[in-house]
Amino acid sequence: MTQQRQVILDELRKLDSHPTADEIYEIVRRRIPRISLGTVYRNLEFLSRCGIIRKLELSGSQMRFDGFIDRHNHIRCIRCGRVDDLPAEQLLTECDRDLLKETGYKVIERRVEFLGVCPNCREDEGTESAG
Amino acid sequence: MTQQRQVILDELRKLDSHPTADEIYEIVRRRIPRISLGTVYRNLEFLSRCGIIRKLELSGSQMRFDGFIDRHNHIRCIRCGRVDDLPAEQLLTECDRDLLKETGYKVIERRVEFLGVCPNCREDEGTESAG
DNA sequence: TTAATAATAGTAATTGTTACTATTATTAAT
DNA sequence: ATTAATAATAGTAACAATTACTATTATTAA
Numbered sequence: 545m546t547q548q549r550q551v552i553l554d555e556l557r558k559l560d561s562h563p564t565a566d567e568i569y570e571i572v573r574r575r576i577p578r579i580s581l582g583t584v585y586r587n588l589e590f591l592s593r594c595g596i597i598r599k600l601e602l603s604g605s606q607m608r609f610d611g612f613i614d615r616h617n618h619i620r621c622i623r624c625g626r627v628d629d630l631p632a633e634q635l636l637t638e639c640d641r642d643l644l645k646e647t648g649y650k651v652i653e654r655r656v657e658f659l660g661v662c663p664n665c666r667e668d669e670g671t672e673s674a675g
Numbered sequence: 676m677t678q679q680r681q682v683i684l685d686e687l688r689k690l691d692s693h694p695t696a697d698e699i700y701e702i703v704r705r706r707i708p709r710i711s712l713g714t715v716y717r718n719l720e721f722l723s724r725c726g727i728i729r730k731l732e733l734s735g736s737q738m739r740f741d742g743f744i745d746r747h748n749h750i751r752c753i754r755c756g757r758v759d760d761l762p763a764e765q766l767l768t769e770c771d772r773d774l775l776k777e778t779g780y781k782v783i784e785r786r787v788e789f790l791g792v793c794p795n796c797r798e799d800e801g802t803e804s805a806g
Numbered sequence: 807t808t809a810a811t812a813a814t815a816g817t818a819a820t821t822g823t824t825a826c827t828a829t830t831a832t833t834a835a836t
Numbered sequence: 837a838t839t840a841a842t843a844a845t846a847g848t849a850a851c852a853a854t855t856a857c858t859a860t861t862a863t864t865a866a
Contacts, residue, residue, distance in 0.1 A: 545727075546832085546843090546844060548845075549844090553767050556761055564822090565822080565823080569737070576786055578845095578846070578847095580844075580845070580847060580848090581845080581846095582824080582825085583845060585824075586845090587844095588688065589824095602734055603732040603734060603788060604732070605736075605853085605854085606821090606823095608753075617789065618789070619788070619789035619790070619793075620788060620789070621790075621793055621795075622790050622792060622856080623793070623796040624793060624795065626795075628793065630789060640812085643789070643791075648793065648794030649789070649791035649792065650791050650797060651791040652790050652791050653789070653790040653791075654787065654788075654789050654801065655710050655733070655789070655790060656748050656785065656787050657748070657750070657751060657785075657787045658748065658780070658785050658786070659751050659753050659782070659785070660750055660752065660753065660759065660780035660781050660784060661750075661752055661753060661780065661783065662750075662752035662755060662779065664752075664755065664757075664759050665752055665754040666779070668701040677812090677833085677863090679813080679814075680813090693818090695853090696853080696854080698851085707817070711814070711815045711816060712816095713816080713817090713855080713856085714814060715815085716854065717813085736822090736852080737854095743843080751811090782837090801866090803834080
């Protein structure tokens, strides 16, 4: 745990927003002015690989990071791009009006993406090794 | 409808995959060798704004395009990045085994993102105009 | 057929991210 | 403390996907 890594983690954990790498960079720079953007990226990657933070690979062109690793869903503003938390149990069955009351968000769309291993790749896995 | 636009649409509709812009570019180039990548991007944007095709802004660094605009969900292979369709009704309540049977995909994760307008932006909307 | 408009090809610029490299910090053994 | 080995850093350059720019070409309307 270098000073840089610790400060990045500290600052991320202070936020309940879900900052992008450059937002974290700007915040951390107030404490470590000479830190480089590459260091921020490298440590965010490192911390998320360790399971200490979460990397949010949602839609949108930028990655976002979450200091809290408990499982919950997210809601993104289609105007400003801001991402907020939803309680974990807030799923597709809840109606928009409830969400509006609880989060202040007017829900426009719900996006679901499943991730898995496709038939081809599963075959490859079988061939290569027991991986 | 220019020739370029028509060919892009034709080729996209031939596919049940969800190609990226550069994949479409490579395919269309076989029919219009001098087409430029910018034209492909511009027309994909145009066609999706018209509601003729769908732009899939899922996770991952590249946009993908879908020639079929009926609402359905998608499943992405975490190894090769390929994106396939899921029947519209294939939702979070279905169990992994069913999905495996129907799609051949081994499901690893389900990602849900809500999109909406955040409280701040809703205030702004009120102030600006009736937009 | 000529002017006005729109779309194109090709290139350059932008943006988010990753890779590279010389330097600096950290650690472990003496 | 001193040294050698390792790891992380700052700063810069490279990269990839996308968008913007511009001169040229196609299309349309009169």
